[in-house]
Amino acid sequence: MTLKLAVGLGIAGIIVVFGVVGPLLVGNPSTVRDLGLTGPGNGFLLGTTQTGQDVFAQLAYATRGSLIIGVVVGALTLLLSSFFGIVGAFVGGWADEAFSLFTNIMLVIPGLPLVILISSYVPNKSIWLVAAVLAITSWAGSARVLRGFTLSVRSRDYVLAARISGEKRWRILFVEILPNLIPLLASQVVFAVIFAILGEAGLSFLGLGASGSFTWGTMLFYAQNGLALRLGAWWWFAPPGLAIALFGAALSLINFSIDEIINPKLRSQTRAERNKWSVKS
Amino acid sequence: MSVLEMREMVKEYRLREGLRTTRLRAVDNVSFELTPGRTIALVGQSGSGKSTIAKLLMQLERPTSGSILVDGEPMQYRGARAAAYRKAVQMVFQDPFGSLNPYHTIGHHLARPVTLHHPDFTREQVDERVLELLRRVRLDEDYVGRKPHELSGGQRQRVAIARALAPEPAILVADEPVSMLDVSIRLGVLNLLAALQREENLGVLYITHDLATARHFSDEIMVLYHGAVVEHGSADDVILNPQHEYTQLLAEASPAPERRLAELGH
Numbered sequence: 001m002t003l004k005l006a007v008g009l010g011i012a013g014i015i016v017v018f019g020v021v022g023p024l025l026v027g028n029p030s031t032v033r034d035l036g037l038t039g040p041g042n043g044f045l046l047g048t049t050q051t052g053q054d055v056f057a058q059l060a061y062a063t064r065g066s067l068i069i070g071v072v073v074g075a076l077t078l079l080l081s082s083f084f085g086i087v088g089a090f091v092g093g094w095a096d097e098a099f100s101l102f103t104n105i106m107l108v109i110p111g112l113p114l115v116i117l118i119s120s121y122v123p124n125k126s127i128w129l130v131a132a133v134l135a136i137t138s139w140a141g142s143a144r145v146l147r148g149f150t151l152s153v154r155s156r157d158y159v160l161a162a163r164i165s166g167e168k169r170w171r172i173l174f175v176e177i178l179p180n181l182i183p184l185l186a187s188q189v190v191f192a193v194i195f196a197i198l199g200e201a202g203l204s205f206l207g208l209g210a211s212g213s214f215t216w217g218t219m220l221f222y223a224q225n226g227l228a229l230r231l232g233a234w235w236w237f238a239p240p241g242l243a244i245a246l247f248g249a250a251l252s253l254i255n256f257s258i259d260e261i262i263n264p265k266l267r268s269q270t271r272a273e274r275n276k277w278s279v280k281s
Numbered sequence: 282m283s284v285l286e287m288r289e290m291v292k293e294y295r296l297r298e299g300l301r302t303t304r305l306r307a308v309d310n311v312s313f314e315l316t317p318g319r320t321i322a323l324v325g326q327s328g329s330g331k332s333t334i335a336k337l338l339m340q341l342e343r344p345t346s347g348s349i350l351v352d353g354e355p356m357q358y359r360g361a362r363a364a365a366y367r368k369a370v371q372m373v374f375q376d377p378f379g380s381l382n383p384y385h386t387i388g389h390h391l392a393r394p395v396t397l398h399h400p401d402f403t404r405e406q407v408d409e410r411v412l413e414l415l416r417r418v419r420l421d422e423d424y425v426g427r428k429p430h431e432l433s434g435g436q437r438q439r440v441a442i443a444r445a446l447a448p449e450p451a452i453l454v455a456d457e458p459v460s461m462l463d464v465s466i467r468l469g470v471l472n473l474l475a476a477l478q479r480e481e482n483l484g485v486l487y488i489t490h491d492l493a494t495a496r497h498f499s500d501e502i503m504v505l506y507h508g509a510v511v512e513h514g515s516a517d518d519v520i521l522n523p524q525h526e527y528t529q530l531l532a533e534a535s536p537a538p539e540r541r542l543a544e545l546g547h
């Protein structure tokens with residue numbers, strides 16, 4: 001375990017625990033009180049908003065909301081991109097053509113206009129709907145990456161050897177090919193989670209996010225609406241902003257480490273290359 | 282299985298260049314017979330269609346025309362007879378770095394074909410067979426738990442040979458089995474192959490660029506040129522009395538097989 005990975009996992013772990021446990025320990029984040037914009041202390045760990053809501057309570061719920069978005073989008077991206085990327089490339093022929101055409105179409109559909117379109121049709125968007133829209137507009141990129149890699153793995157000699165020895169097709173896919181895709185899949189998922197959380201924050205900040213639920217993005221949106229910046233109420237906008245930055249950094253660190261974690265395939269490839277050269281010379 | 286025959290085999294690839302499609306005849310009317318205990322060397326320059334013949338034998342490619350016969354009966358691509366065929370004909374690949382899955386242990390690579398060949402074996406029996414296979418290719422038993430990247434090229438190729446032997450085949454296709462190995466260990470691997478061939482009475486198709494080793498390790502030599510067999514005869518005949526000009530060129534390029542072998546074995 002490298003230092004990068006440890007730091008990344010540590011920060012991400014703390015944020016996840018906070019998002020899971022936090023909401024159980026704090027009061028109602030929407031309760032309006034008569035003490036607008038009090039600073040940290042005074043019975044409120046992170047002060048209050050303009051309407052006297054507890055910022056710390058809001059942060060706990062917002063963390064949970066943003067994590068839900070991240071997890072749902074990560075899972076949907078994993079599902080969609082492996083189905084259209086890996087299965088298509090493995091089956092080959094007609095299925096591959098159709099799947100990659102579909103992937104390319106999805107790739108060029110721009111996410112933001114689609115979300116604006118949907119938000120104009122659905123007045124009360126739930127957090128799940130936002131997650132679904134983000135997933136639908138973001139899986140295609142990783143499907144293409146996965147397809148390219150699957151195509152190259154599929155024609156490696158060890159897959160041919162498995163075919164020769166009479167392995168079943170599903171076994172070749174799941175036992176011989178898929179394990180070699182795990183580092184790639186993991187980094188695609190981590191990337192999708194970062195993308196989703198940032199994307200949701202952006203949408204919410206523009207007022208296009210989920211209505212009636214707390215996320216880091218909606219917190220920033222309300223802080224911006226309440227003129228927190230101009231009134232110097234840093235305790236209102238700094239915590240969600242920091243949370244986004246820290247979580248994004250933590251996931252990026254994890255992503256870098258996944259690439260670096262001893263990947264025997266990469267090692268053997270470089271050695272193979274070296275060997276080829278030595279034979280030729 | 283006793284005799285494997287390739288008869289009037291033709292394999293064409295369609296190549297797309299923009300809008301035009303051209304046909305490339307990779308294998309052109311090739312016929313030969315593989316019998317137990319005999320080694321045929323298939324010699325030819327790069328791109329002459331050697332690997333394509335191997336792939337046709339391994340059912341990895343379908344012939345354009347021509348047939349593969351097993352004891353006079355056409356080979357099947359589906360069903361029980363096809364499964365039996367696949368066990369009887371095994372292959373060693375050229376690149377020992379690409380032919381082992383980096384994710385799996387050496388034990389996995391050998392246990393799978395053993396299990397597929399003997400579905401009734403218990404775990405202990407499979408493990409015992411795996412160790413026996415390692416011994417047969419002169420590898421230490423503690424390689425079982427290792428990953429391919431922890432092995433040298435020569436050791437990997439021994440594992441690949443053990444894997445090919447796992448289903449107890451009658452025919453072994455070795456596609457340039459030593460061309461990617463360091464010169465100093467080539468002879469060792471070739472000698473191992475020759476010893477196993479004698480022990481198991483295998484029919485071997487030995488694909489190579491190297492006329493010297495072809496003569497030393499084979500009974501017959503077949504020379505492939507642009508997909509067609511231009512010369513086919515006993516090893517000594519082909520080397521000492523080459524008819525086709527391409528073979529003459531090859532033979533001149535390696536005039537003294539004995540010296541070449543001595544070089545390999547130093």
Ligand SMILES: Nc1ncnc2c1ncn2[C@@H]1O[C@H](COP(=O)(O)OP(=O)(O)OP(=O)(O)O)[C@@H](O)[C@H]1O
Nearest residue numbers: 294295305307325326327328329330331332333334
């Ligand atoms: N899948 C394919 N599609 C199109 N052409 C192919 C395909 N596979 C092989 N060929 C062509 O068929 C010809 C024979 O290829 P093959 O791999 O059999 O050569 P080879 O004798 O094994 O060469 P080498 O000694 O370099 O391994 C080559 O011209 C190659 O470009």
Ligand SMILES: [Mg+2]
Nearest residue numbers: 331332333456
């Ligand atoms: Mg070849």
